[in-house]
Amino acid sequence: EWALRGVSEEELRPPEKLEPPKDPKGKLENFWYHYTWHTIDAVAAVIVLTILIVDMVTKTKPDYYIVFATQNYVSSAATDKLKSELEAYGRDINGDGKVVVQFDTIVFSLSDYQVNTANQMKFAAHLSAKDMLIFIVDKETYQNAIAIHEKDGYKFFSPIGVEVEGLEDGGRYWNWKGSELRKLQEMAGLPEDLYFGVRDISGSTDKKSKEVYEQSMELIKAFLTKKPLEPTGTTSANK
Secondary structure (H helix, E strand, O other), X not given: OOOOOOOOHHHHOOOOOOOOOOOHHHHHHHHHHHHHHHHHHHHHHHHHHHHHHHHHHHOXXXXXXXXXXXXXXXXXXXXXXXXXXXXXOOOOOOOOOOOOEEEEEEEOOOOOHHHHXXXXXXXXXXXXXXXXOEEEEEHHHHHHHXXXXXXXXXXXEOOOOOOOOOEEOOOOEEEOOOOOOOOOHHHOOOOOOEEEEEEOOOOOOOXXXXXXXXXXXXXXXXXXXXXXXXXXXXXXXXX
């Protein structure tokens, strides 16, 4: 009684139970009041999931994958032009109606130590996995990351088997130095010596690797001889 002294009966009376809204507008306002952030989170999740699904369904699948490794930064204009030049000679392997070349661009001499280390690990992973067989590398990258492994007669690049100017190392790779391609305006920032070649996989028994090797060598030969591949008689590459 002492504790309740001065407190009216109205104050002690329990609050009346609110009646839930009966009209649609009231129900919507009530729902939004109680579940605002739950709704926002759910909508955001649906949007992200939709974007991922659309990207997976509509994303263009490349016909050729190429490791493009240099010591210095390469502009997007240069890589785009180089890809379009290669695509002009390729074949629509996956049958989607167009030829697409995809670069995995790796730059070594970056100021960011962590990014530089990550790129070195990525390049080493490609060498180990043999997942990409066409390599475009500058002279320093070739000497520091590839030539050091060429011992006891082993050669990284396979003989290309065409007769064109610019072939080096017994015809195993093409150096674009002095070529018309090198003189294009978009290529101004790229190295003077840039090697194009197909990795040798002799001794491999993997059917898929052999198929990719044949397609890769076919593209390089067509590119160097300036003879676009015919669209007929393509082989299917299950990507």
